[in-house]
Amino acid sequence: MNSMKLRKNAGYRxxxxxxxxxxxxxxxEEILEYYLSKSVEFADEMTVNFHFALNSNxxxxxxxxxxxxxxxxxxxxNNHFSQIIKxxxxxxxxxxxxxxILQIEGISSPNIISQIESEEDLETLEFKDVISTEFAGTKIYxxxxxxxxxFGYQIILPKYKNKEIIDNVFSDISTIQIDNYTHSLFEVGHPLKKLYSSNEYNLCELGYLWNIDFTxxxxxxxxxxxxxxxxxxxxIIGFKSxxxxxxxxxxxxxxxxVGTVILVYEDFDNKIYRGLLMLKESFAHSNINFSLENNSIIKTLSSPYTIPESWKKDEF
Structure with missing residues (x-):
């Protein structure tokens, strides 16, 4: 796997x-507040956020x-959540x-998104802010x-406009392959469906409580x-070997x-293996050497496991 094509340029999905x-x-609003993992009531209008919808377990x-x-x-x-609240x-x-939703991510995405005409300066739009504008005579968010x-942007648009916006705005970049996309999510500690969907580990063990508002x-x-x-x-904690x-x-x-390997990615360019361990909590610290049964060494990492290219830009 390699996320650098996305990180050093941009891609869409x-x-x-x-x-x-x-x-x-x-x-x-009250109902959504009850069913979603973060505050809805105190969020500003014209904003977007990422939530979990949980069951009683x-x-x-x-x-x-x-x-x-x-x-x-x-x-x-997914359809299951909408049926529950309905x-x-x-x-x-x-x-x-x-x-x-059309998602674009990557260090060059501000320059690409600026091709959409708007009264707003799209390149300097604040994180989570939403605007209403037009593309080819059609309202979009x-x-x-x-x-x-x-850097990332989302566009909500009618499906019949998909091809037109790709041809006119995103023609210089390509679709993000799902394997590379999930690898990018792993690198910054974003929740991975392949880990939580089995319910083998709880959200506390997986380190996903950052997406829960206990207030x-x-x-x-x-x-x-x-x-x-x-x-x-x-x-959970990351590792490399x-x-x-x-x-x-x-x-x-x-x-x-003291634990087990629960996820592995092979980084072909750097010829290393990275992934996630589930360890006894007292051992789940970064920069510690552990061994496998064959005596090979793995070293734990702090998150993020790759520094995003966008974090290195001073102007944003």
Whole structure:
């Protein structure tokens, strides 16, 4: 895997696995506050945020991208989450199957996105801010938002405009391959579906509590999360190794088994292996050498495991 093509230039992708829904009404904000992992009530209008939707066992049932607009909410999630809130409260939730999200990420994305005409200076749009503008005579929403640690933007547009915007704005960059995209997410500690979907590890062990707002008095899964905080004894941490590493290998410290390998990526360009370990919490610290059963050495890392190119730019 290699994320440098995205990081040193830019790429785009559509969120094909998410559906778009519109929700309005007097109590819709209160309902979303209860079902989503971060504050909705105190978020500014015309902003976007990334949430978890949890069940009562604090398991992720869907990732949710929520747009808080001036007079309505748009959210992108899987169908399962929309059905839960619709059935629980009898809300009028409209599926907007004509809309999708186009995501662009990478260090050159501000220059590329500036090709869209707008009264706003798109290159200096604040993180999470949303504006309404037009592309080829069609209303779109554009936000400064992304997941890889690089400069990123999202565009909500009708699906029939997909080809036109790619041909006219993004023709100099290519689609982000899903394997390289998930590798980029791993590098900055973003939640990975392949890890949380099995429910083998809880969110505390996976280190995903940064996406939970515990200042909220009540939300689905809160009590279970508090239990996990008290009783979890393992924690995730990154590693690198010059030798071949495989998932499910035992990890040793001074001859004692202290954890296991749960994710591996091979970096072909640098000829190293990187990934994630699940260790006993007292051992889950960076810059420590551990060994595998074949006596090869792996070294733990602090996050992020790759410094995004955009962080090196002084002008943003």
């Amino acid at each position: 559509f969120f094909d696995d998410f559906n778009c829904y519109k929700i309005t009404g007097e109590n819709c 604090a398991e992720i049932i869907s990732e949710v991208i929520l747009y808080k607009l001036e007079d309505e909410f748009l959210f992108f999630s 059935e629980a409260h009898g809300l009028q939730i409209e599926e907007l199957d004509n809309l999708n 554009l936000s400064r938002f992304g997941f890889t640690g690089e 909220k008095d009540n939300f689905v899964g809160r009590e279970k999360l508090l239990e996990q905080l008290e009783y979890s004894q393992n924690h 010059d030798n071949i590493v495989k998932v499910d290998e035992d990890v040793f410290f001074d001859g004692i088994s």
